[in-house]
Amino acid sequence: MAEEESLRKQADLVRRLKQDKAPQEEIAEQVAKLLDMKAKICPEEDRPKFVLKTPKGTRDYSPKQMAIRDRVFSVIIDCFKRHGAETIDTPVFELKETLTGKYGEDSKLIYDLKDQGGELLSLRYDLTVPFARFLAMNKITNIKRYHIAKVYRRDNPAMTKGRYREFYQCDFDIAGQYDPMIPDAECLKIIHEILSALQIGAFVIKVNDRRILDGMFAVCGVPESKFRSICSAVDKLDKMAWDDVRSEMVGEKGLSPEIADHIGEYVQLRGGLSLIEQLLQDPKLSQNKLAREGLEEMKLLFEYLTIFGILEQVSFDLSLARGLDYYTGVICEAVLQQSDQTDESVSVGSIAGGGRYDGLVGMFDPKGRKVPCVGFSVGIERIFSIMEQKVAASEEKIRTTGTQVLVASAQKKLLEERLKLVSELWDSGIKAEVLYKKNPKLLNQLQYCEETGIPLVAILGEQELNDGVVKLRDVATREEVNVRREGIIEEIKRRTCLP
Amino acid sequence: MAEEESLRKQADLVRRLKQDKAPQEEIAEQVAKLLDMKAKICPEEDRPKFVLKTPKGTRDYSPKQMAIRDRVFSVIIDCFKRHGAETIDTPVFELKETLTGKYGEDSKLIYDLKDQGGELLSLRYDLTVPFARFLAMNKITNIKRYHIAKVYRRDNPAMTKGRYREFYQCDFDIAGQYDPMIPDAECLKIIHEILSALQIGAFVIKVNDRRILDGMFAVCGVPESKFRSICSAVDKLDKMAWDDVRSEMVGEKGLSPEIADHIGEYVQLRGGLSLIEQLLQDPKLSQNKLAREGLEEMKLLFEYLTIFGILEQVSFDLSLARGLDYYTGVICEAVLQQSDQTDESVSVGSIAGGGRYDGLVGMFDPKGRKVPCVGFSVGIERIFSIMEQKVAASEEKIRTTGTQVLVASAQKKLLEERLKLVSELWDSGIKAEVLYKKNPKLLNQLQYCEETGIPLVAILGEQELNDGVVKLRDVATREEVNVRREGIIEEIKRRTCLP
Numbered sequence: 001m002a003e004e005e006s007l008r009k010q011a012d013l014v015r016r017l018k019q020d021k022a023p024q025e026e027i028a029e030q031v032a033k034l035l036d037m038k039a040k041i042c043p044e045e046d047r048p049k050f051v052l053k054t055p056k057g058t059r060d061y062s063p064k065q066m067a068i069r070d071r072v073f074s075v076i077i078d079c080f081k082r083h084g085a086e087t088i089d090t091p092v093f094e095l096k097e098t099l100t101g102k103y104g105e106d107s108k109l110i111y112d113l114k115d116q117g118g119e120l121l122s123l124r125y126d127l128t129v130p131f132a133r134f135l136a137m138n139k140i141t142n143i144k145r146y147h148i149a150k151v152y153r154r155d156n157p158a159m160t161k162g163r164y165r166e167f168y169q170c171d172f173d174i175a176g177q178y179d180p181m182i183p184d185a186e187c188l189k190i191i192h193e194i195l196s197a198l199q200i201g202a203f204v205i206k207v208n209d210r211r212i213l214d215g216m217f218a219v220c221g222v223p224e225s226k227f228r229s230i231c232s233a234v235d236k237l238d239k240m241a242w243d244d245v246r247s248e249m250v251g252e253k254g255l256s257p258e259i260a261d262h263i264g265e266y267v268q269l270r271g272g273l274s275l276i277e278q279l280l281q282d283p284k285l286s287q288n289k290l291a292r293e294g295l296e297e298m299k300l301l302f303e304y305l306t307i308f309g310i311l312e313q314v315s316f317d318l319s320l321a322r323g324l325d326y327y328t329g330v331i332c333e334a335v336l337q338q339s340d341q342t343d344e345s346v347s348v349g350s351i352a353g354g355g356r357y358d359g360l361v362g363m364f365d366p367k368g369r370k371v372p373c374v375g376f377s378v379g380i381e382r383i384f385s386i387m388e389q390k391v392a393a394s395e396e397k398i399r400t401t402g403t404q405v406l407v408a409s410a411q412k413k414l415l416e417e418r419l420k421l422v423s424e425l426w427d428s429g430i431k432a433e434v435l436y437k438k439n440p441k442l443l444n445q446l447q448y449c450e451e452t453g454i455p456l457v458a459i460l461g462e463q464e465l466n467d468g469v470v471k472l473r474d475v476a477t478r479e480e481v482n483v484r485r486e487g488i489i490e491e492i493k494r495r496t497c498l499p
Numbered sequence: 500m501a502e503e504e505s506l507r508k509q510a511d512l513v514r515r516l517k518q519d520k521a522p523q524e525e526i527a528e529q530v531a532k533l534l535d536m537k538a539k540i541c542p543e544e545d546r547p548k549f550v551l552k553t554p555k556g557t558r559d560y561s562p563k564q565m566a567i568r569d570r571v572f573s574v575i576i577d578c579f580k581r582h583g584a585e586t587i588d589t590p591v592f593e594l595k596e597t598l599t600g601k602y603g604e605d606s607k608l609i610y611d612l613k614d615q616g617g618e619l620l621s622l623r624y625d626l627t628v629p630f631a632r633f634l635a636m637n638k639i640t641n642i643k644r645y646h647i648a649k650v651y652r653r654d655n656p657a658m659t660k661g662r663y664r665e666f667y668q669c670d671f672d673i674a675g676q677y678d679p680m681i682p683d684a685e686c687l688k689i690i691h692e693i694l695s696a697l698q699i700g701a702f703v704i705k706v707n708d709r710r711i712l713d714g715m716f717a718v719c720g721v722p723e724s725k726f727r728s729i730c731s732a733v734d735k736l737d738k739m740a741w742d743d744v745r746s747e748m749v750g751e752k753g754l755s756p757e758i759a760d761h762i763g764e765y766v767q768l769r770g771g772l773s774l775i776e777q778l779l780q781d782p783k784l785s786q787n788k789l790a791r792e793g794l795e796e797m798k799l800l801f802e803y804l805t806i807f808g809i810l811e812q813v814s815f816d817l818s819l820a821r822g823l824d825y826y827t828g829v830i831c832e833a834v835l836q837q838s839d840q841t842d843e844s845v846s847v848g849s850i851a852g853g854g855r856y857d858g859l860v861g862m863f864d865p866k867g868r869k870v871p872c873v874g875f876s877v878g879i880e881r882i883f884s885i886m887e888q889k890v891a892a893s894e895e896k897i898r899t900t901g902t903q904v905l906v907a908s909a910q911k912k913l914l915e916e917r918l919k920l921v922s923e924l925w926d927s928g929i930k931a932e933v934l935y936k937k938n939p940k941l942l943n944q945l946q947y948c949e950e951t952g953i954p955l956v957a958i959l960g961e962q963e964l965n966d967g968v969v970k971l972r973d974v975a976t977r978e979e980v981n982v983r984r985e986g987i988i989e990e991i992k993r994r995t996c997l998p
Contacts, residue, residue, distance in 0.1 A: 003868055040869050042861025050596040052636045052863060054589070055620050060633055063585035063644065082925055084902040084932035086562035090553070091665050092591060092649060097549040113622075114611040116653060121554050123612075134559055137551045145562065150591060154615060166590050178935035182914075186935075193925065307918045362541025364551060369502055370539045403583040415681075419806045426581055426692065433583035436677035436685075 003041055010034045057157035057165025063400035068387050069380075073148065075197045076170050076378060080146040083190055085172060087146050090130040096120040102129050102360070104325040105232060109153045123152035127171040127377065128326070128357070135175055136364030141371050142176035161349075162382035173375025175361070180297050184330045184356060184374050185304035191334050191352050191376060192310040200386045202337040203351075205313055206270075208320040209298055210327050210355070212279075215291020216318070219284040220262040222255065228325060229253055234267055235321035238335070238349070242268065270317040273302050294329070301330065322355060329356030332376065336386075352378045399453040404431045404496045406454050408445035410461035410471075415439070417460050421470070421488070425458075428489050430496070449475045456495060458488060502540055509533045556656035556664025562899035567886050568879075572647065574696045575669050575877060579645040582689055584671060586645050589629040595619040601628050601859070603824040604731065608652045622651035626670040626876065627825070627856070634674055635863030640870050641675035660848075661881035672874025674860070679796050683829045683855060683873050684803035690833050690851050690875060691809040699885045701836040702850075704812055705769075707819040708797055709826050709854070711778075714790020715817070718783040719761040721754065727824060728752055733766055734820035737834070737848070741767065769816040772801050793828070800829065821854060828855030831875065835885075851877045898952040903930045903995045905953050907944035909960035909970075914938070916959050920969070920987070924957075927988050929995070948974045955994060957987060 014034055017027050054060055061069060080087075099110055099122050111123040124130050127147045135143070148170045157165050172190060174183040188205055195203045213234070217227050233248050242264055249255040249263070266285075269275060276299050285291045298316060305311050322331045334352040354376025362370035391398060407422040409415075418434050425432040433454070435445055442459070449457055459471040459480075469482040472491060483491045513533055516526050553559055560568060579586075598609055598621050610622040623629050626646045634642070647669045656664050671689060673682040687704055694702045712733070716726050732747050741763055748754040748762070765784075768774060775798050784790045797815060804810050821830045833851040853875025861869035890897060906921040908914075917933050924931040932953070934944055941958070948956055958970040958979075968981040971990060982990045 003866055042858055042864065042867035042869055044867065046858075046862050047865060047867050048596070048863055050594065052632065052865070053594065054636075055592055055594055055618055058590035058592070060590070060636075061588040062637075063587055063642075066586045066588060069588075081901050082928065082930045084900050084930065086899040087565045088562055089560040089565060089568075091557035091559070092651075093554055093557070093665075095549065095552070095554055097547070112613040112615065114613045116611065119554055133551065137553075138559075138561075143562075152591075166592075174935070176935070179937045182918075182933075182935040182937075185918075189922065189925070304918060307915055308922045359541055359545075363545050364547055365541065366546060366551070367502055368541035368543065368546050370541055400585040401583045402580050416806055419681075419684075419803060423688065423807045426688070429581065431581045431583065434681075436673070436675070436681040438678045438681075 003037075007034075007037050007041065010037055055165070057155070057159070059159065059164065064398055065384070065388065067398050067400050068391060069384060072198065072380060072383055072387060073170075076194055076380075077146070077148070079190060079194050079197065080170075080172055082193075083144070083172075083186065085144045085146045087148075088131075088134060089147065089149065090124070090127075090134055092150070092152075093121040093123050094130055094133065096122045098122075098133050098364075099125060099129060102326060102363075104228065104323070106153075106323065109155050111152045111154055124149075125153060126151050126324075127169050128173070128360070128375070131171070131173060131375075132357075132360040132373070133364050135361045135371055135373075140175070144172075144174045146170065146172045160385075162379075162385040164381055168380040170378040170380055171375060172377075173373055175371050175373045177372055181301045181304060181330075185301055185308065187354065187374055187376050188301075188305060188314065188332060189308045189310060191332070191378075192308075192313060194378060195334060195352070198383060198387075200336065200351075200383060200390075203313060203334055204315050204337060205310075205332055205334045205352075206315050206317040206320045207298070207301070207330060207332045208317055209294035209330050211290040211294030211329060212285075212298065212318070213321060215285060215288035215294060216263070216266050219288050219291070220266070221259045222263070226253060226255070230255065230263070231321045232323060234263070234319060235323050237267060237319040237321075267319040270315050270319070272311065272314075272316060273299070275316055276302065297329070322353060326357040326360045327355040328358045330374065331355035349382070350379065351382050352376055397453065401452060401454075402431050403433050403452065403454045405433075405456040405458055405492055406445060406449050407432060407434045408442060408457050408459050409440070410442050410459055410464075412439040414460050414462075414465075417465065421458060421460065424489065425492070428493070430489065430492055446473075446475070456492065458492070502536075506533075506536050506540060509536055554664070556654070556658070558658065558663065563897050564883070564887065566897050566899050567890060568883060571697065571879060571882055571886060572669075575693055575879075576645070576647070578689060578692050578696065579669075579671055581692075582643070582671075582685065584643045584645045586647075587630075587633060588646065588648065589623070589626075589633055591649070591651075592620040592622050593629060593632065595621045597621075597632050597863075598624060598628060601825060601862075603727065603822070605652075605822065608654050610651045610653055623648075624652060625650050626668050627672070627859070627874070630670070630672060630874075631856075631859040631872070632863050634860045634870055634872075639674070643671075643673045645669065645671045659884075661878075661884040663880055667879040669877040669879055670874060671876075672872055674870050674872045676871055680800045680803060680829075684800055684807065686853065686873055686875050687800075687804060687813065687831060688807045688809060690831070690877070691807075691812060693877060694833060694851070697882060697886075699835065699850075699882060699889075702812060702833055703814050703836060704809075704831055704833045704851075705814050705816040705819045706797070706800070706829060706831045707816055708793035708829050710789040710793030710828060711797065711817070712820060714784060714787035714793060715762070715765050718787050718790070719765070720758045721762070725752060725754070729754065729762070730820045731822060733762070733818060734822050736766060736818040736820075766818040769814050769818070771810065771813075771815060772798070774815055775801065796829070821852060825856040825859045826854040827857045829873065830854035848881070849878065850881050851875055896952065900951060900953075901930050902932050902951065902953045904932075904955040904957055904991055905944060905948050906931060906933045907941060907956050907958050908939070909941050909958055909963075911938040913959050913961075913964075916964065920957060920959065923988065924991070927992070929988065929991055945972075945974070955991065957991070 011034060014030050017030060103125060110125050113121040127149060150166055151169050152166055157163055191205055213231060214227055217230055222230050233245055236245055246260045246264060249260045250257055276295055279285050280295050305314055320333055332354055333350050335350050356374040358370055358372040362368045407418050409418050415438050422432050422434045455475055457473040459473055464471055468485050470485055470488045471480050472483050473480045513529050516529055602624060609624050612620040626648060649665055650668050651665055656662055690704055712730060713726055716729055721729050732744055735744055745759045748759045749756055775794055778784050779794050804813055819832055831853055832849050834849050855873040857869055857871040861867045906917045908917050914937050921931050921933045954974055956972040958972055963970055967984050969984055969987045970979050971982050972979045
């Protein structure tokens with residue numbers, strides 16, 4: 001490339017000068033130049049012999065992406081805090097045994113660490129299992145906590161759709177023995193608040209209950225041993241047509257066509273309170289204890305959601321199944337609704353999901369003591385994608401720093417004065433920068449402000465120093481005023497609304 | 500345990516009642532009780548057969564620890580932002596090749612992921628190498644960024660001293676071709692600001708320069724091939740006496756006793772500007788080009804530090820070497836100073852360190868193009884330990900939530916009214932909670948406020964509902980006033996200083 005070519009040329013030049021017995025001075029000058037060029041290049045043998053990339057399914061966040069990410073996080077964290085949640089953190093890896101037997105068919109997607117002696121470890125697959133382990137380990141029976149952290153799945157990445165192997169989950173859970181459906185309803189309220197605040201378009205929160213599903217399977221004649229695998233098949237209804245799911249049930253999972261068709265009648269139902277009432281009258285379903293329990297509590301849930309005023313975005317949907325094994329009651333999933341004009345709408349699917357899991361903590365307790373839990377997880381990567389596209393479309397200029405003032409100089413030899421002033425600004429809490437050059441050009445300093453969005457420039461010049469003032473320039477309006485040196489901090493604070 | 504014993508007793512009771520042909524009603528009642536108890540216990544076969552713990556060298560953060568952690572982070576992030584830094588994020592694992600050959604002797608401490616097909620991966624060992632990879636990959640030549648994230652080292656943990664296998668690093672780096680020592684000086688200023696703001700006691704920032712060390716090794720007669728390994732030996736001087744380091748140099752590393760003694764004379768020197776001047780006059784050292792360059796720039800650095808007013812906490816220390824291979828210029832390390840009375844002082848050692856690494860980015864660039872960098876890392880776990888001890892000693896009560904008001908009821912059957920009010924509060928941005936019970940006792944609700952530090956209670960009662968008011972109680976003073984229902988949000992906002 002360019003650097004290496006100029007290096008070779010320079011080496012040729014030096015060689016020629018030496019051959020030609022050029023004046024010592026000239027040779028010395030060109031040798032110095034050659035050494036300087038060499039210093040800027042890493043020797044061949046130290047350079048990478050591999051492709052420069054992040055691992056498959058992962059990505060870096062640039063400062064701009066971080067700014068968007070922080071915005072999304074702050075909306076979510078504000079909401080979690082508004083509901084009185086504490087926060088915890090757990091290690092990125094767990095003992096392999098901790099994760100074993102918690103995820104059903106998905107267990108094959110767990111990342112294991114290499115056995116380098118000592119314990120066998122795996123990267124966490126979600127934040128729910130570590131949370132349950134945390135509760136059991138610390139004998140905690142009541143907590144409302146959120147946890148925002150990365151989880152790891154060796155899945156097929158589809159990064160344009162926001163599906164990664166390393167991705168954030170924002171989890172909120174309520175653990176404790178409480179009266180039915182009150183915490184469950186609050187979880188749905190929080191999902192509703194978050195998705196509304198993010199302003200990423202219309203959404204529906206689907207809800208169902210594992211007890212209703214199991215009861216439905218039972219009355220349709222599914223053998224109990226097949227409940228979980230038929231549940232997984234139903235779970236695919238958001239991506240597959242009923243006919244394909246039916247073939248899977250009959251073909252792969254060995255259900256009789258009659259039973260499958262019977263299930264088919266139920267899982268195509270969705271609605272609100274009236275559907276719940278209708279199913280409570282269903283001659284078969286109402287005879288099943290589990291289903292009746294689930295339906296009665298679903299009715300209660302809908303009463304609470306009516307009070308919360310969020311009924312319009314909630315749909316009782318019998319096709320909602322959720323993949324994970326550990327759910328025991330209400331389950332939910334929020335999906336973004338596509339706009340009808342297919343022009344610019346993004347296919348993003350599910351962006352939050354969760355449910356009740358009353359048995360998981362007991363699986364970690366040596367005495368099997370259960371702690372009922374309900375919670376959900378917001379899948380943030382998909383939201384990032386949408387936000388990034390929105391920002392790109394709006395041509396909004398995102399600032400990646402908060403710098404309020406650049407300390408600049410109009411002439412040479414003022415580095416010390418610049419450093420002195422910027423140091424005073426830092427010490428009084430003002431966000432300030434200087435360029436790291438001894439004698440930067442004023443134009444370059446002003447340009448830096450334009451590029452990075454710094455609103456103010458404090459300009460030092462010989463005249464100003466003599467007069468005991470600093471020239472304060474507003475970058476947007478280009479207005480300049482002289483401010484007394486001893487009052488400059490006050491003036492900057494006043495202009496940037498600092499206390 | 501208790502649960503299992505009561506379960507057995509209850510089963511016995513049911514069995515006895517049946518044997519005794521007790522009234523059906525009584526049997527049914529006790530059976531229901533038994534089932535209820537069973538529902539709260541996880542079946543034996545599903546319980547863990549392993550010790551419930553986090554992996555060796557890792558830990559969970561409880562809500563209280565998170566509150567302290569957030570405080571520390573916010574001090575550090577505020578400071579990074581005050582200096583105009585952007586932030587980035589990188590994956591927790593990198594291609595194994597990315598980390599290979601960057602850490603010298605420490606490479607054995609890298610965590611590898613199991614080969615499950617696909618790329619070979621390792622957990623990041625620090626944030627510097629991923630940063631350099633990020634710069635090379637995106638062809639970035641100028642950036643000032645911070646990155647706060649966990650890193651992983653299979654070291655011997657000493658958790659009471661804050662040494663973990665999974666721990667946070669808070670990194671700040673300036674990349675770019677700039678005039679000498681200006682970014683380097685700013686890095687030291689930032690370390691100074693952070694350690695001052697954290698108020699964790701007196702500290703010293705030791706500085707040295709790899710060029711001075713290499714020059715010193717050269718004039719003492721160390722063969723160039725042994726520079727790095729002798730450097731590692733010098734690095735141990737903060738934990739070992741000179742005599743032991745000398746034995747290592749002579750014994751293990753095969754240096755002649757004379758050379759070692761010669762090094763010994765230098766590495767016991769520490770001081771300020773006058774020491775730099777003295778060494779610039781040193782007949783041997785001043786003849787070495789590298790050492791002279793290092794010393795002259797050290798002098799410049801000290802001039803800038805004088806302007807920044809932080810000279811008092813900076814010590815030019817020839818024994819400072821830093822373990823990592825990639826440093827090429829200034830190196831630094833901040834250590835807390837023990838109090839003289841050995842009673843309550845904590846041994847914490849180094850809490851921040853860094854330096855200049857001008858060659859690392861070039862090792863990732865296919866064309867070897869270098870990007871000069873300087874930066875440092877704050878080792879936050881040790882600071883957490885100190886802060887936790889400080890908080891424990893001060894008996895300060897740390898709140899783990901920010902809830903401003905609990906919506907409570909004085910009588911039964913007011914759940915719906917409570918949910919209605921709390922929902923309104925949430926929707927107007929007030930941090931509010933309700934207890935998840937249908938009919939909680941007022942005393943329990945007030946107690947919850949006392950325990951968790953909630954300052955206000957909005958109490959609903961039949962009388963209040965009839966009068967169209969809510970009783971607002973100040974938890975600390977126990978004062979109560981009736982507020983008109985329609986003005987309650989305004990009043991709560993007024994009291995909690997919300998806009």
